Amino acid sequence: MPLLGVIICSTRPGRAGPVFANWFADIAAAHGGFEVKIIDLAEVGLPLFDEGKLPQLQDYEHAHTRKWSQTISELDAVMFVTPEYNFGPPAPLVNALTYLVREWAYMPVGFLGYSLGVTAAARAIQTIRLTVNALRMMAIPESVLFPAYQQTLTETGELNAQPASEKAASVVLDELLRWTKALSGLRAKALKR
Template structure:
């Protein structure tokens, strides 16, 4: 069984990423291709990049980097749950990516994005440039959620519609295919 890490990118107060990630994780419970771990960057709480050596060398000096390396190295695939901030993605996700290099390489990555009119698509387009430079394989299939607040219920839980479910199913199908093809 493949190891999938679902990473919640937003760390700010009042964020909705955990609710959207919970909905996506519930979708994952209906499949059997992946063993899944949810990683919340707010809980990981990485400092701003503080390693003196280039990440490709893997000469990590700090325990938080060594722990982050171990967690990410154990993954076969990723899904980033990210909002769109000012046409981009959160600095917390860029920082988490930049701490490592080898651990991300040659693994597929999918996206669940949310925002206003564009549903996070501009953030994903920027992310695709970065993850491609890190030798990751960004998938075309994604879940984009425009005006995501209208899908939040009275208890602040995300309730996706049929379109969101179809997008998630398509993403998971492709993620399983690419994970198998890129298996080392």
Template sequence: MLNVAIVVGSTRPGNRAGAVARWIHETASRRADATWEIVDLGDFELPLLDEPIPAAVDDYRHEHTKRWAAKMATFDAYVFVTPEYNHSTSGALKNAIDFLYAEWVNKAAGFVSYGYDGGTRAVEHLRLVLGGLQVADVAAQVALTIHGDYVDETELRPREHQYAAAGSMLDQVVAWGAALRPLRLGDEL
């Protein structure tokens, strides 16, 4: 069975990422094809990238990086929950991604974004970043809008079509995560 992280991609006080992650976790946990775990960036207290050696060299020096790497290495795939801040993802999520390399390679990623326009520009930036890390990003995504999927712009209440979008995205994450498993495990194809 696949192990999938649902990454809370914001550390901003009062952010909506935690609520979105809990919603997608609840939705995903009804499935029997993977295990799902919420991973909150705030729990790792990563400073602004402070590793002296590029992540691709796989020689992490700091304990916070080693702890982050050990956690991310346990997953077969990821669902990134990202806000859209200034037409991009959060600095905290980009920073956390930049700390690692091997832990991302040959894994799958899906996206749940949120913002006034659904956070789609944040996802497009993440697709470029993760492509450079050899992550297979899936096409289906969930794009929650503040004016349509929230009550009074504060309480998350996804519209019905968002559940279908989440199901499609999760289907693809599981399929791609399973398909890439032989590459991660070194098996012959």
């Protein structure tokens, strides 16, 4: 079964990212098309990009880069769970993308965006689409969006998602799976699997 990485893209203490990542990972596991792995950029702990050589050479100096390369190479598809910071993608997401090139190639990617405001990180998602496209990732058009997310949290901080959100997640998963199958040959070649 293909492996889907659900990546938590915010790293600050008290962040909301894990609530949404856990919710999406549960839905993805029930979907049945993927094995699911949550990857938390706070735990990964990459410093600001510090490799001397171009990432496409894959001649990595640091153990943290080799480990990150291994983590991403193992994935067949990825879902970024992201907030919007100042109308753009959060720095940890941009930094994590910057470290690698070939490892991202021909990987289908979806987005879950959330915000306290009404934009649900849509501007961050549209902005980061340019970067994932440069990395030869296939960004699917549909996203799962949680605007004004405080209204969907219970008093104990759990997500009380509406059926429409579950439907959006299932559309994204179906589309990710379609592209995962279509791109598997190209991805295997890029990774020399």
